Amino acid sequence: MKMDGKTVLVTGSTDGVGRYVAAKLAAAGARVLIHGRDRERAGTLADEIKRQGHSEPIFYQADLSSLAAARQLAETVLAEHKRLDVFISNAGIGSRTLGTERRTSADGHELRFAVNYLSGFLLAHLLLPLLKASAPSRIVNVASLGQHPLDFDDVMLTKGYTGTRAYAQSKLAQIMFTVDLARELEGSGVTVNALHPATYMNTTMVREGGITPISTVEQGGDAILHLATGDDVAGKSGLFFNGMQQSQANPQAYDEAARKRLRALSLELTGLSA
Numbered sequence: 001m002k003m004d005g006k007t008v009l010v011t012g013s014t015d016g017v018g019r020y021v022a023a024k025l026a027a028a029g030a031r032v033l034i035h036g037r038d039r040e041r042a043g044t045l046a047d048e049i050k051r052q053g054h055s056e057p058i059f060y061q062a063d064l065s066s067l068a069a070a071r072q073l074a075e076t077v078l079a080e081h082k083r084l085d086v087f088i089s090n091a092g093i094g095s096r097t098l099g100t101e102r103r104t105s106a107d108g109h110e111l112r113f114a115v116n117y118l119s120g121f122l123l124a125h126l127l128l129p130l131l132k133a134s135a136p137s138r139i140v141n142v143a144s145l146g147q148h149p150l151d152f153d154d155v156m157l158t159k160g161y162t163g164t165r166a167y168a169q170s171k172l173a174q175i176m177f178t179v180d181l182a183r184e185l186e187g188s189g190v191t192v193n194a195l196h197p198a199t200y201m202n203t204t205m206v207r208e209g210g211i212t213p214i215s216t217v218e219q220g221g222d223a224i225l226h227l228a229t230g231d232d233v234a235g236k237s238g239l240f241f242n243g244m245q246q247s248q249a250n251p252q253a254y255d256e257a258a259r260k261r262l263r264a265l266s267l268e269l270t271g272l273s274a
């Protein structure tokens with residue numbers, strides 16, 4: 001896909017793999033909407049992009065542990081842009097971000113489920129009219145190979161919480177949403193795919209988890225860019241990729257009844273069903 005004149009939103013682009021992806025897209029000529037919580041980190045990235053002679057990215061500050069903030073982010077993007085060609089839902093927290101204890105979001109939901117999945121679900125739905133108007137357009141959900149089936153009797157993990165399980169169920173929820181949304185978007189010109197970018201890239205999330213990185217940000221970032229811009233994936237939708245390769249996700253992603261339950265729960269929690 002030629003990126004000249006295209007508008008791309010990359011959540012979680014003030015750090016890690018999102019930062020790399022945003023810089024590459026700006027270098028390819030896209031108007032890049034960067035996002036994160038930290039204005040200073042965003043400023044450093046914007047300066048770097050400008051110094052290299054590319055258009056200055058536009059920064060949107062929003063804490064995605066609050067659904068109101070996610071909604072506000074979508075509303076601002078809708079108000080300020082006439083098109084959105086690619087939405088990369090990348091912001092996320094790791095299994096040990098902010099410690100090993102169970103935490104909740106501003107809305108009282110389990111924190112990893114809220115930040116990694118629910119906010120992206122809400123953003124994608126609110127941005128859909130603009131994505132449809134800009135078709136052919138793409139949504140890329142940055143998920144993981146770390147996947148754990150959701151227990152619909154305790155999605156908020158009030159019992160037996162571990163950060164690893166919380167992270168992995170949030171990542172599978174993203175993939176289930178991808179499969180589900182692709183069906184809904186058939187014929188609209190908007191595609192949606194999910195991926196595991198790379199294993200243990202050298203990012204803040206991995207380092208703060210006490211894990212020794214084994215992949216580079218470039219490896220994972222190039223896999224994200226492949227789904228966001230690659231000609232070979234144009235028209236492909238509802239798929240899960242492991243890096244550059246199409247792959248299979250946890251069986252729950254292909255369980256229609258489970259996806260239906262997740263969809264109903266997500267619509268209710270985000271207020272979209274109202």
Ligand SMILES: NC(=O)c1ccc[n+]([C@@H]2O[C@H](COP(=O)([O-])OP(=O)(O)OC[C@H]3O[C@@H](n4cnc5c(N)ncnc54)[C@H](OP(=O)(O)O)[C@@H]3O)[C@@H](O)[C@H]2O)c1
Binds near residue numbers: 013035
């Ligand atoms: N690293 C890996 O090996 C790996 C493997 C598989 C999948 N992934 C996925 O790749 C994505 C990016 O991860 P990364 O490794 O690049 O992580 P990272 O370096 O820790 O960056 C995370 C990004 O998300 C943003 N973010 C975190 N919490 C947020 C919140 N509450 N509200 C808004 N923004 C928030 C951060 O913004 P601030 O600057 O405001 O903190 C930052 O820009 C994640 O979805 C992750 O699950 C990573």
